[in-house]
Amino acid sequence: MAAGLSIALAAALAGAAPSLSPGEAGGGPAGAADPCVGRDALGRAFRTCFDPGRGLELSYGAAFGGDTPVGGGASDLRLAWRWRRDLFSPSGSLEWLRDMSFLEGRGLFTSGDAEPRAAQVLLWRGLFVRHRASPFLLVPGPRIRLPFPFDVGLLVEAGGASWDRARPREALLSPVRSALLLDVGGHGVLRRLAFGPEVAWTVRVSNEAPAVHGIVPFTAGVVDARAESRDGLAALAFSFRGGSSLSVPGGAEGFAEATLAVERVVFAVNDRPFALYAEGSLRGGGGRGRSAEAGVGLRAGFGR
C-alpha cells in the first residue's frame, strides 16, 4: 500500500513537470549552450544535470538487518524536502555553503501488511559552512591576522523524534543537536569533509516511566563527508557520530553510529530524476546494543 501510494504520488508530481527550453536547466543565459541540457537526434531537449541538495525527495525501498526494527526485512519509506543555496561574493568567490532540509521523515513497515515498525521525523536540519580561499583567524583589536587551516561551520538539527514498535509506549525526542564543524573539503566534487564536537539534548518519554534526559555536552564527535558528481547524478555520503552521552537518571555511556550512503540517478521522467540508492549503517551503545542495517531502494527527486 505504501509502495502504491508513493508511486502514485511520484507519478502525479512527475506529471506536473514544466516544459524545458535550452538555458533553463543550468541557470545559464538563454540561447547559450547549456551543459545541463542534452538534445536527441530530433532536437528535443532533456535535462542531464540535477542538484541532489534541492527539492522534494521521496524514497521507497527495503531495509534489512538482524535486529529490530528491520529484522527479517522491512519496507522503508522516506520523505525529505531539501534546500540548497550557496552564496558567492560580488567578485564571484564562494562564501557560504548552505544546506537545509525540512520535515525529514522515515517509516519502516512490515512488508505485505504495512504494519508500522518504526518511525523517525526531523523538522529541520541546517548545515552551514563559511568558506574562505585563505582561511584565517583575526584578533580584531590590533587586527592581527593568522593563518587557519579550516573552513568553519555549524550543523543544527531541531525537532527530532523517533519511535520503535519494540518500545511502543516510548518515544525519543531530540529537541536540539548541534555540532561545530571544521571543514577541509575544498567544496568541489567533495562538497564537505568536516569534523567537530557535538552538543545534543534528548528526552526519552514514556507512559510508564519518568522521562530520561540525555545530554551530549561536547563529549561526542561528528564526521560528515559528502561527495557529488558535477552533474549531480551520483552522490556519496558518510557520517559518523560517536562519543559519550550522559543519561539522567542513569550515567555516562558510549555510543557510536556510522552511515554510508550512495545514490545514482538512473532515469528521469519529465526531467524528474529517479535514483537507486544503497545505504548501510552500524550502531552501537546508547542503551540499545549493537545493530547493523542495510537498505536499497528507489528515490524520486522533484525540483532538483
Added chain:
Amino acid sequence: MTILHALSILAISLGQAERSQPGPGEDVPLASPRLVPAEKADKPDAQPKQPMRVKEGAPALQLDRTTRCFERAGGGKWRAQCDATTKRCLVAPDAELDAEGLAVTGLDRAPACTVPGWREDDLVAQGYQMIPALAETPPGWHRDERQRIMQVSFDLNRRIWLGAGWGAGGFPWSGQGEATAGVRLDVPFHLLNAPALARIRALETYAAFDGKWADFTAFGIDASRAYPSPLFRITTFIGKPRRFDPPLFVGGWLEVLRVETFRTSAGWFDRTEGGAAALTLDLWRSRDLASFVRLRGGAGYEKTTQLDGAAWVPHAALDLDLTLDRGGFHHLRLTALSEWLSTTGTNRYQPRDPATPRLPARRFRETAKAEYEIILLAVNDQPVSAVLDVRGQRRNDVPGLSDRWNVQGTASLRFNLWAPPRRDAPAQEKL
C-alpha cells in the same frame, strides 16, 4: 566615437564624477577624461615591474562610484576612480597582494572593474593626478595593506551560536559546565510607513553538562516600531509654551514553547510553558531599534509534569539590550522579571505525588540576569565571543528548591556563525 565610448562618458557624467555645488540656475559642464578601450587584464599572474603595495593612510575607492580598469606603463592589474572636476584619480591594485606586493589572487568583495578602462599615460597628459589608493570595501569590512579583506563589524543579533562555559553558584546544578546554542535574527521591516524591527529568537538552549538542568525556548519574537509621531504629547503653558513628547514606544512580545527541566532534592521538575504574550514599552531605543531599555507586561500559560493542573502566569519585566560600540564587539544585556502564578485545576497545580510537600497557594518567580558579551576573535570572519553572566532567582513554585535567592555566575565561550556586519557599519575610508 563608438556608441560604447559615448555611453561610458555618459556613465561617468551621471554616476561617477562628483558634482561641485553650482549656483541656482548655473549649469557647470564637467570635463571628462578620455576613455580608451583598454581591456580588463584577464591574466591573474600579470605582474607589474614595481610592487603594488598600498601605503598606510591611502584613501579607499568608494563602492557607490564607477571603477574602471586601469592600465599603467609599469604593468600590473589596477582599478581607478577618476574625478573630472578635481582631475584626481584614485588608483588601487586590482588584486590581493602577497607580502612582496605582487598580485596573488583577485579582489574579494569588490565588483569587477568596468571596461573600457583608462590608460594612465592618457590621463596624465590631460593633467590628471594619480593618487595611490585602496580598493573598495563594503561597510563593516576592512582591507589591509595587501588588500586582503576581513570583517571588522559584527551583528550578534543575526547569528547562530554554539557555546560552552562553566557556572558556579548556589543552584542545585551550579558547579557544572554548561552548553548553550541558539539562533538570533533581527528583521527590519516597515509598518504603516515607519521603520520597525522584529527580533526573533529560536532554539535557545542552555543545558548543564551533568544533565540536571536544561532550559529550551523553541521560538520567541518581539517587534517595535519607530513611531513617526508620539502616541500623546504634553504641552506646558507655564512661561513660554513648551512641548514634551514622552518616549512611549509600544511593541509586542511573544514566546512559544519553553521547556525548563531540572532536578532538585525532591526529584525532577519539568515545566512546559505553552506560550506567553506581552506588550512592551520602550523607554529608550537606538535609532536602528537594535538597542533598547524596555518594560514588558503580559501573561503565559504553563503546565508541569509533576504537578496537577496548570497555571496562568502574568509577568512584568525590565529588559535592557545594549550594543556598546559601533563595531558590535561589546554587548550588555539585562533582564529583571517577576512572575506570579495563578493556578487552575482541581488540585490547584500541586504535586501529584502525595509524599511531596504541598506548594504555597501564592506562588511567584523572580529572576534577574545580567550578561556581558565581548567578541574576542574571528575565525574566517565568524566571531568567537566570551560571555560573562550573573543569574539570580527566587521562586517558590518548585518542590525541594529553596525559596531564597540562588545566584550563579557563568563564564562561557560562544562560536557564532553568520553575524554579518551591523546595519549601520561604516565603510573603510582609508588604510
